[in-house]
Amino acid sequence: MINVFINGYGTVGKRVADAVALQKDMKIIGVSKRTPDFDAEQAIKKGFDLYCVEGADVDAFKKRGMETNGYLKDIKDSVDVVIDGAPGKQGAKNMELYKSLGLNAIFQGGEDASIGTSFNAHANFDKNIGQKYIRVVSCNTTGLARTLSCLNEVNAIKKVKAVMIRRAADPGDNKRGPINAIVPEVKVPSHHGPDLKTVLPVDIETIAVKVPTTLMHLHTVMVDLKKEMKREEVIDLFNNRSRVILVSKEDGIDSTADIMEFAKNLGRNRGDMYEINVWKDSINVKDGMLYYIQAVHQESDIVPENVDAIRAMFDLKKRDESIEMTNKALGIL
């Protein structure tokens, strides 16, 4: 039984905590927060032991009537792995703490690739076996890895171009904008292409643009095929791959709003959508190019990946066994 500590019980941290709690071979032994807000309160109600993030004010928690159990260092001897749920670039700072405490750690995609080995379950589980520091690649990179790994396994990819239309803020964020603008990343190609290469060896260039929505990212993918493929073959590849779902206008799925409504129908935790959703209607092969459009739930697609990363780190299971266990526990289609 692997003991998991969630350092930073926020958007990612609280989701991974719930996911870990559903597995048979691992459990949560603590979660940490910087501020005594409703997330902290909820952690206690769920029965998680609450800790303070290093540097946080314990008294502030006391004032709000929340019992805390100290800091990560106070429980370090019982911790097998820390899931770092800190916002981008903060993880690199936390690394020093983990090293000083001698702790294994899994970071999120906001960190630089140099922080550890990069991870995506379908794309490169085996390369992460036994690693002390693993980085689960970002929601966007995970989205690309999910579908492109299918194509890569049948050796179909010559070159990829992807345009990533990103949601500018998460649903619970009431500070970030823009309210009414499109904000391109003017560095073209963007950093997402190189990031994908840390988990999947494909020739890819990406362009990124931010838009005023909170629900999901959307990717338009164009693959220069190395060999002839029919639309139906691609549909079959995606259909046979877990963590990828085909949706269509026939089902009434016209937009990212419909996908999130569909996700709520599934009755999952927080209405999350762990799978990448590819519009079946958009899959098309023309003049040797494969086109498709996919949507990525930025808050949750990396949740099952974090679970699998733990299993790779401790060599608990083989890739396919781990993926299947995780999927089953999370109700992934």
Added chain:
Amino acid sequence: MINVFINGYGTVGKRVADAVALQKDMKIIGVSKRTPDFDAEQAIKKGFDLYCVEGADVDAFKKRGMETNGYLKDIKDSVDVVIDGAPGKQGAKNMELYKSLGLNAIFQGGEDASIGTSFNAHANFDKNIGQKYIRVVSCNTTGLARTLSCLNEVNAIKKVKAVMIRRAADPGDNKRGPINAIVPEVKVPSHHGPDLKTVLPVDIETIAVKVPTTLMHLHTVMVDLKKEMKREEVIDLFNNRSRVILVSKEDGIDSTADIMEFAKNLGRNRGDMYEINVWKDSINVKDGMLYYIQAVHQESDIVPENVDAIRAMFDLKKRDESIEMTNKALGIL
């Protein structure tokens, strides 16, 4: 055991279906849909018997591989009550069908008040006992009734002014705008005041404005008090009333986005928030006026009310018993 048929398995219908299914004294015997979309598919997966809305094309369902069981008329003998989940004003048209089939029916707040007796559990449960046609008042009116009924019970209300800042579309709606505008209802006072009076006899005037958000409505309420009250008394009243929650900036709740994030934390069906959320910080008494700000989850606050309306209709339970049963089944705080 009351047999409930959901006519129109959409935003309201599917939520009421789930809520009814959780009660001990009633059950879903069928749900109907107009189009064979992902909601229809989900209904089948949940084990609900799927019917076609009168006039819908059965073949369209067949083509999509969905088995249907005919129309409402085909099951009418087993139905005790129809929950009409049709969009505003369509319920009035459906009324003819229900009458011709001799069926009891519960309508939603988009219908005119003349369609039946108006209902809010805390405000006027008893007036609805034994009624054949009941209208659960709209999400906005329900929101006002919830908090104002507390004040009315202690005879504290002289006059009320409320400004209702309405979300312009539901989260799953990708057609309706505006994207970047504020749209006032220029008829001042608006129709919401008179609507509240159908369930609560208070002197109220309302103003309504639409804004480009999908999450929740927000009400600013100003009550000219009939007697002296302290802020703390109001806080106590709201605290002691179920289906009303006090939230605060201290908890990290700054906006409707934070409330919906908090709701997701609770792990409820679809991340719904059945309760009206009043900002504790906003409750203030000054110069004989009570002020407060509340948020209303337009998709779900009327869900427990529909369940209670069924109990009133068939005189299954007394008001407080029904409310408690419903609350417990839905996990209402």
Added chain:
Amino acid sequence: MINVFINGYGTVGKRVADAVALQKDMKIIGVSKRTPDFDAEQAIKKGFDLYCVEGADVDAFKKRGMETNGYLKDIKDSVDVVIDGAPGKQGAKNMELYKSLGLNAIFQGGEDASIGTSFNAHANFDKNIGQKYIRVVSCNTTGLARTLSCLNEVNAIKKVKAVMIRRAADPGDNKRGPINAIVPEVKVPSHHGPDLKTVLPVDIETIAVKVPTTLMHLHTVMVDLKKEMKREEVIDLFNNRSRVILVSKEDGIDSTADIMEFAKNLGRNRGDMYEINVWKDSINVKDGMLYYIQAVHQESDIVPENVDAIRAMFDLKKRDESIEMTNKALGIL
């Protein structure tokens, strides 16, 4: 001829610069910028002498090929008045500079009222005659002062309640949110009421809420009347007051978006709307209460006020003459 220096050529500063340049009795002798962006470039193209804001990096301007003329201190002997166009609270810091240079200054509404006398042309022009430091009240307060001063002049106001639905960011802002939330100011009543009292002695309480739009603020105003008034009298009052316009659904004006479209039709500088727009349809008297809804263009309603404030400061003209001159120069209806 009054020599005006614009310290901070941003959203407000550039508009006041253009407005001052159109007057016969004042002129722009310099404008300052912190960063060498497209606004700075435009200032030069318009023929304004460009200066650096105190502390700004002159070399950064040079690198971008923009000639600057030093700092405010370098031209102080020719300056009669500085228009402080700095963002909220920065003006208070700038005050020290102005004092050390012995300069008169006009501040914007983001500053505390204590910084100088508060100004609104129709409401209290005379109180500002000869003042060295004047604060033009904020866009929202200006909006309230415009219409309420009409009612106050006929001694019609007993008490006012206003709910202010504020645009969360300006159109050119791509950073600030929220994208999808309503953010109430939980301190109720809000600070806007007391702010209005600095220019107009009325009994008022206000509530403020931020919404995800960039175009205009919208106010719902409820006036407890001191005497009987008919709807038509109110319409006449507003009709006869400059800087207030009546709009209506009949004209196709349903929202703030329509007003801004109407403003563009007028062919004014930047498509600005200096006037407060009151929906004629919304004006209603019921049970001794007057109701109306108005929209405020946050970027420009204070522009003519700044011009009049200069005239008051130097006692150039009487109130009505100044207002008429300003209106004529700006094409105000």
Added chain:
Amino acid sequence: MINVFINGYGTVGKRVADAVALQKDMKIIGVSKRTPDFDAEQAIKKGFDLYCVEGADVDAFKKRGMETNGYLKDIKDSVDVVIDGAPGKQGAKNMELYKSLGLNAIFQGGEDASIGTSFNAHANFDKNIGQKYIRVVSCNTTGLARTLSCLNEVNAIKKVKAVMIRRAADPGDNKRGPINAIVPEVKVPSHHGPDLKTVLPVDIETIAVKVPTTLMHLHTVMVDLKKEMKREEVIDLFNNRSRVILVSKEDGIDSTADIMEFAKNLGRNRGDMYEINVWKDSINVKDGMLYYIQAVHQESDIVPENVDAIRAMFDLKKRDESIEMTNKALGIL
């Protein structure tokens, strides 16, 4: 002097009317409206003769105090060309009227290509000389034609892929959404590629996505180059082409909101941006592919094209002369 009638004085019609009125070789002899709204009122104030759109209710105009001059048929003998400003697909219906009246007409890009010859000034002016029915291609297609025609003239294009991130509604539209969703056009490639080919013979595939913003479209363009090109050569090409502007983050232009703010600075009619804005920072050549990102002001990029289309239709001027005249009159950079 060409007599121009604007049939449909809306978003496009009113802009073309203003632009035509600024030319020396053409004039507006009438504009028509369907409803007596503020646009109609403004047309009268501007001195345009107001007509009713065929089928519109003259009495409705009279009630609002607006004098109309009948219908297009009443003035047909004086009309040289009709600018059809009707919403998409309505132009095709209007065609019958124009034919029955024997009138030349210029349509907008919402019509099918079959309605007449397709037009873009830089791309194919000459092909439209003497044509009776011309279609100015859509705002998006015009945007692509502007920059790609530069590259095509130096024979640099092998293949193009473009992803078009479209604003979902115009700024004055308060009905259309989505408020919070990304809506892909699931038909991939989209119809925009073929549409471009009606004016420019290039191999292009396009993908289109709608996002909740009102200001501008944004295109990410990827060109497989036929020959080696340096970034600087592309910059020179765009710099030397009128109706294309290079912008950059150095200027403070980070988003479409900044571009529209920049446009307001220019002091043009309605704050319009006739030029296509290419981010200089985004122009990059890598592995034989040219990348760039451009923004398109959907309301106005087609305005100068309509003017040039009139000159082509009547063979008034050669391409470059016409473009120069139009640019000068409109203040195009």
